[in-house]
Amino acid sequence: MGLLELFIIAVGLSMDAFAVSICKGLSVRTLRLRHALVTGLYFGGFQMLMPLIGFALGVRFQTLITSVDHWIAFVLLALIGGNMVRESRAQEEESLSDSFSFATMLPLAVATSIDALAVGVTFAFLQVDIVSAVCFIGATTFSLSCAGVKIGHVFGAKYKARAELFGGVVLILMGLKILLEHLGVLG
Template sequence: MWLFIFNSILLGVGLAMDAFSVSIANGLSEPKMRRVKCAAVAGAYSFFQFLMPMIGWVLVTALVSWFGVIQRFVPYIALGLLLFIGIKMIVESLRGAEEKEARRLTVPILLMQAVATSIDALSVGFTLASYELPSALAASLIIGTVTFIICLFGLWIGKRFGSIFKHAEVLGGIILILIGIEIFVKNIFFTT
């Protein structure tokens, strides 16, 4: 139980790093953003970080129920996806990927950002295939809650301190890689 909660929190932290970085940029772009808007921005990121793993879980569990053979490959798929996502996040962060231009955050821009930063969470839903619905839902809720808190913090940092955390995605990438390895090892070596 505690390991499940701890892993879900770490997964949430890893997945939220894209949204955290974008939240810092949004705070920089709009330093007088009101608290209500900050909560709405963090809520948008949080909602999509919750929704995407559930969509991925539904897709994979439907496939697994039709093709039971796929289930034994889930740890390999999880490891591959999380390694790919984690390495991609680290490389993009170290390259200094995209510089955000200063502009006021609108609803369409926010929705595009929320979807773009949560795409990785869709593939994480594939890694939750071994969970029953209540566990997958709980993991997704934890991921969404962690994202909300981290994004509020990112907005606050952006509004207050500037871009001192410009490589936050490196930490997120490392966390995703470690979780991928943990899922693989647990499912390959410790499954009865």
């Protein structure tokens, strides 16, 4: 997997965290640097941890499912991406607490990184260098989350749905690319 593909996956995975970061930015009256850094550290940290866990699980069970790994990668990425697209179309407004405490941020960080767990499983099948991949994903998510807090505070909620839609489409396309490469359609 090349750097461009990894970057595209990292950005796609970061879109849930970016969308929630926008909401966190909306929730504060006075934005402080600490708000962006706490959000970035939680989301970036969990986006590093979850693919690592997924990778460990994938490596453990890889020999059992090697013949269908490309289908698993495609299905996982398509499901995650499809869910993100669906959520971007939902009309309900989410309201987030203006707190940046452990009790508030931990569930958000876990919820926004569940898809990264599945991507980690996919990375095991693709034999990706996991250390550099998770560092890259974590740094990308950290950066986009910090920016999301600022954007949310300045511009409002109009970018949240677009971010989720973009991330979902990217993950679906990456899953399709993996499938087509394994089927020999793409070179």
